[in-house]
Amino acid sequence: MRQVSCTLTIAGTDPSGGAGIQADLKTFQELKSYGMSVVTSVVSQNTTGVKDVHHLPENFIMSQLKAISEDMPVQALKTGMIANKKMMKVISEWLDEVDAPYVMDPVMVAQSGDPLIEKEDQRYLKKYLVPKTALVTPNIPETEVLVGGIIETEADMREAAEVIVKDLGAGAALVKGGHLNGRAVDFLYDGQRFHEFESERIDSSNTHGTGCTYSAAITAYLSQGHALPQAVKEAKHFVTEAIRHSFDLGKGSGPTNHFALREEVFNQWL
Ligand SMILES: Nc1ncnc2c1ncn2[C@@H]1O[C@H](COP(=O)(O)OP(=O)(O)OP(=O)(O)O)[C@@H](O)[C@H]1O
Numbered sequence: 001m002r003q004v005s006c007t008l009t010i011a012g013t014d015p016s017g018g019a020g021i022q023a024d025l026k027t028f029q030e031l032k033s034y035g036m037s038v039v040t041s042v043v044s045q046n047t048t049g050v051k052d053v054h055h056l057p058e059n060f061i062m063s064q065l066k067a068i069s070e071d072m073p074v075q076a077l078k079t080g081m082i083a084n085k086k087m088m089k090v091i092s093e094w095l096d097e098v099d100a101p102y103v104m105d106p107v108m109v110a111q112s113g114d115p116l117i118e119k120e121d122q123r124y125l126k127k128y129l130v131p132k133t134a135l136v137t138p139n140i141p142e143t144e145v146l147v148g149g150i151i152e153t154e155a156d157m158r159e160a161a162e163v164i165v166k167d168l169g170a171g172a173a174l175v176k177g178g179h180l181n182g183r184a185v186d187f188l189y190d191g192q193r194f195h196e197f198e199s200e201r202i203d204s205s206n207t208h209g210t211g212c213t214y215s216a217a218i219t220a221y222l223s224q225g226h227a228l229p230q231a232v233k234e235a236k237h238f239v240t241e242a243i244r245h246s247f248d249l250g251k252g253s254g255p256t257n258h259f260a261l262r263e264e265v266f267n268q269w270l
């Protein structure tokens with residue numbers, strides 16, 4: 001029987017389709033992985049920001065997780081928005097029953113500046129979840145929260161990636177440079193060595209959901225057996241093209257284009 005890789009996202013929703021569960025499932029599908037999803041929070045938001053949030057009770061999140069693990073294979077999984085300590089605790093308990101690489105996108109603040117995690121619970125990401133990760137993919141502000149310092153240079157990024165692995169116990173850390181100026185470079189520290197992933201900085205404000213898309217792409221490639229540095233390299237290409245061909249939709253920061261790599265679709269627009 002033909003095998004398909006199965007990927008799971010545990011995250012919040014984005015009705016405008018650019019971030020969260022919606023972006024993750026589009027990315028899994030685009031990379032030919034069978035995507036599944038567990039919802040942590042139902043978020044009312046669009047390209048201009050977050051309007052309202054409804055957090056699901058932790059026992060309902062556990063019910064969704066068990067519905068997956070008692071019935072479906074999971075070759076790799078990611079988490080996005082996890083708003084509070086109670087959610088983090090049940091996800092951490094569930095992870096003990098699952099044998100699959102876990103990518104954490106430590107979502108803390110939306111691009112619009114709206115918080116997506118209760119500030120006093122940020123530290124529980126480190127307590128309950130970081131030690132169970134194969135990879136953590138913080139942006140600059142998220143890195144500063146995780147390591148408790150200011151990140152201004154590429155040297156700061158590399159140092160922080162090493163701290164996240166050696167001191168916080170992550171399997172690997174990919175510190176993303178989107179929020180800095182200059183080239184769009186990310187540094188991966190895998191516990192032994194550094195890897196650098198660079199692209200030119202694309203002049204576009206349509207970068208809503210780039211972090212979700214990137215971590216989902218890494219998760220899909222890991223589910224297909226790619227080694228971590230290769231998975232990140234391929235995902236970097238995916239997210240760069242998704243930004244390059246992103247959509248001018250909405251009044252705020254538009255969404256990335258999850259099917260930018262499809263020659264036949266893209267060529268229609270040339
Ligand atoms: N203007 C840009 N041009 C090219 N690459 C970019 C640009 N902005 C961000 N990136 C890349 O996109 C990926 C996501 O990085 P970023 O730091 O934006 O994550 P994020 O802040 O978590 O994303 P989000 O906006 O979804 O929260 C990284 O590989 C980063 O280098």
Ligand SMILES: Cc1ncc(COP(=O)(O)O)c(N)n1
Nearest residue numbers: 012013019020110111208209
């Ligand atoms: C449910 C959810 N998860 C993640 C993000 C971050 O995406 P961005 O930083 O582009 O707003 C978001 N806005 N909503």
